[in-house]
Amino acid sequence: MLLLQLLVNGLQTGALYALTAAGFSLIFGTTRVFHLAHGSAFVIAAYVFYSLAARAGAHWSLALLGAAAAAVLFGVLLDRVVYAPIRRHEGSFFTLFIASLGSAIVVQNVVGIAFGRSVVTVSTPLSRSAEVLPGVFVAPLAGVAIGCALVCFWLLQHFLGTTQRGVALRALAENAQLVRAYGLHPARLSTLAFALGSLLVVPAAALTVATSGANPAMGNHVMLISLAATIVGGVGSLRGAACAGLLLGMAENLALWRLEPQWSEAVTFVVLLGFILVRPTGFFGRAHAH
Amino acid sequence: MLAYLINLGVLVGINAVLAVTLNFVMGYAGIYSIAHAVFFGVGAYTAAFVALHLSASLFVTLPLAMLLAAAVSVALALPALRVRGEYFVAASLGLQVIAVTVFSEWKSVTGGIGGVTGIPPAELFGRAVAAPAHFLVLTLACLGAVIAATTLLLRSAFGRSLQALRDSESAAQAAGKNVAAIKTLAVAVSASLAAVAGVLYAHYIAFVNVESFTLDTSVLLMAMVIIGGTGTLLGPLVGALLLMLLPSLFSFMSFLPPTEISAVQQIAYGATMVLLMIFRPGGLVGGNARARS
Numbered sequence: 048m049l050l051l052q053l054l055v056n057g058l059q060t061g062a063l064y065a066l067t068a069a070g071f072s073l074i075f076g077t078t079r080v081f082h083l084a085h086g087s088a089f090v091i092a093a094y095v096f097y098s099l100a101a102r103a104g105a106h107w108s109l110a111l112l113g114a115a116a117a118a119v120l121f122g123v124l125l126d127r128v129v130y131a132p133i134r135r136h137e138g139s140f141f142t143l144f145i146a147s148l149g150s151a152i153v154v155q156n157v158v159g160i161a162f163g164r165s166v167v168t169v170s171t172p173l174s175r176s177a178e179v180l181p182g183v184f185v186a187p188l189a190g191v192a193i194g195c196a197l198v199c200f201w202l203l204q205h206f207l208g209t210t211q212r213g214v215a216l217r218a219l220a221e222n223a224q225l226v227r228a229y230g231l232h233p234a235r236l237s238t239l240a241f242a243l244g245s246l247l248v249v250p251a252a253a254l255t256v257a258t259s260g261a262n263p264a265m266g267n268h269v270m271l272i273s274l275a276a277t278i279v280g281g282v283g284s285l286r287g288a289a290c291a292g293l294l295l296g297m298a299e300n301l302a303l304w305r306l307e308p309q310w311s312e313a314v315t316f317v318v319l320l321g322f323i324l325v326r327p328t329g330f331f332g333r334a335h336a337h
Numbered sequence: 338m339l340a341y342l343i344n345l346g347v348l349v350g351i352n353a354v355l356a357v358t359l360n361f362v363m364g365y366a367g368i369y370s371i372a373h374a375v376f377f378g379v380g381a382y383t384a385a386f387v388a389l390h391l392s393a394s395l396f397v398t399l400p401l402a403m404l405l406a407a408a409v410s411v412a413l414a415l416p417a418l419r420v421r422g423e424y425f426v427a428a429s430l431g432l433q434v435i436a437v438t439v440f441s442e443w444k445s446v447t448g449g450i451g452g453v454t455g456i457p458p459a460e461l462f463g464r465a466v467a468a469p470a471h472f473l474v475l476t477l478a479c480l481g482a483v484i485a486a487t488t489l490l491l492r493s494a495f496g497r498s499l500q501a502l503r504d505s506e507s508a509a510q511a512a513g514k515n516v517a518a519i520k521t522l523a524v525a526v527s528a529s530l531a532a533v534a535g536v537l538y539a540h541y542i543a544f545v546n547v548e549s550f551t552l553d554t555s556v557l558l559m560a561m562v563i564i565g566g567t568g569t570l571l572g573p574l575v576g577a578l579l580l581m582l583l584p585s586l587f588s589f590m591s592f593l594p595p596t597e598i599s600a601v602q603q604i605a606y607g608a609t610m611v612l613l614m615i616f617r618p619g620g621l622v623g624g625n626a627r628a629r630s
Contacts, residue, residue, distance in 0.1 A: 081423045132615050140422050141369055142618045145563050148556065149610030156600040156607070267552070271430060278427050313438035316431035320416065323428045327420045 052183045053300045059189040061296025062196035063251040065289040067269050068276030070247030072288035077220040077240040080130050083147040085273055086266030087154035088245040092118040092252035093261035094158055101169045115249045122245030126238050159263040168260035188258055195250045220283055275319040281329030343469045347541055349581045350476035354483050354534040356561040356573035361487045362527040364568030367503035368417050371555045372429040375436040376406045376528040378550030380535020385453040385545050393457040402536045403529035410528035414521040433552050440547040452546025459540035476537055483530050499523055560606050566620025575622055
């Protein structure tokens with residue numbers, strides 16, 4: 048029964064990881080910015096959702112809208128104000144990476160000062176677990192999480208596969224110069240990638256606040272998981288990032304079956320290191336790691 | 338006041354050793370590691386364990402800590418040989434997370450979250466270096482030795498190969514350089530010299546726990562190198578000095594609530610990193626030269 052319970056928990060965690068990882072993968076795959084501040088977008092969305100839903104008493108849909116606006120604004124601002132000037136000077140990957148890391152540190156501490164460092168939660172009627180099988184507890188939010196992930200992926204796939212802007216985004220990932228030659232604007236497309244990628248963390252952030260709660264330091268964990276999933280899944284492959292996110296969520300929970308909870312993060316990174324050493328292109332990757 | 342300055346001096350010295358050794362791989366070998374605190378930790382835990390169970394003599398603790406750190410550095414060298422750029426950053430992050438888990442869970446050696454207490458002071462020729470002023474001299478001597486060792490290495494043929502590797506790996510290989518050996522050696526040298534800082538720290542504070550060797554420490558060390566200037570001789574020293582003075586500077590500002598000082602300090606260095614990357618990627622010392630990748 049424990050195994051079944053862990054499997055269900057793993058599915059729920061994995062669905063949320065898949066969403067945040069897909070956002071990171073979209074941003075990294077198209078713009079090549081190693082966006083460590085992706086976790087900050089998550090924290091910002093989580094805290095806006097919390098302050099609107101729990102403090103201001105707004106309806107959850109309104110709170111969700113506010114959180115989405117905040118996350119997108121953060122992603123777009125970071126792209127325009129921080130990354131764009133660095134890219135204009137042909138800054139190396141490392142320069143972008145440090146700028147991103149610095150932004151993540153600033154956000155974590157500003158949120159920490161504004162809201163305190165303890166865990167915040169929003170309790171909803173859906174958070175309460177019910178015993179569906181003897182010894183197996185499932186909260187309705189687990190279903191919501193999985194449903195949300197499926198809907199988001201379907202929408203994203205649709206957007207990238209059929210709309211003109213979606214196709215342009217995929218083209219940007221392949222060859223930025225060619226995109227420019229076709230009269231499109233790589234800078235605008237990159238902003239679009241940041242907006243979309245940051246939007247993808249919103250459902251995960253809101254659901255995390257409603258289930259286990261969020262704290263300012265959580266951005267680190269989200270960022271680590273997202274980049275691990277992106278690499279394990281293969282850079283440039285959203286499907287890969289999603290599958291890897293699911294896999295990491297499952298691995299983290301199934302590890303509890305045999306190991307103590309403190310080891311769960313290490314398990315994730317043993318998987319990551321294994322992939323980097325044995326198959327750096329991940330399971331669906333085509334890009335070369337060298 | 339004097340005691341305060343001496344304490345600050347020792348801590349600046351220890352961090353300067355770490356920053357200089359990190360700069361060795363980051364600035365000259367192009368290996369961007371966010372796992373430098375791991376080697377600091379390996380050095381500190383080794384010194385603690387050896388000093389408690391075997392001997393507190395620096396002639397025993399230092400070589401053992403350096404050897405062990407060099408051995409652990411293989412875990413960093415392996416991914417460095419396989420991948421570059423973002424992938425390596427991710428791998429070193431992974432190593433950092435795994436190491437923190439091991440530090441806090443391997444209770445028989447590291448004492449778990451509680452850490453190791455009661456580490457005896459360092460001994461040199463049978464005499465304990467216990468007085469803070471003496472320890473400051475010892476720290477500065479070690480810092481001098483580390484700077485001398487890295488500078489000499491960089492001026493040697495090995496150093497030239499290293500920089501050739503950073504600028505173009507394929508060209509270096511085509512010129513007949515053994516890329517794998519050079520990278521592995523560079524990482525091992527940097528790790529074992531970082532372990533020196535760990536040994537000093539363990540003896541000085543007489544207490545080590547996992548808090549000092551987390552991702553935050555690695556990021557802080559990276560910030561020292563970046564803010565000072567990657568790939569310069571003075572850069573890491575300036576960076577270490579600045580970032581170690583920052584907390585004391587903020588603690589003099591009485592309008593800040595004491596509980597928020599560390600957060601304000603982190604915001605300051607985070608923002609500095611962002612602004613430097615936009616306007617002066619070479620760091621404070623690096624001048625206007627663009628950071629080379």
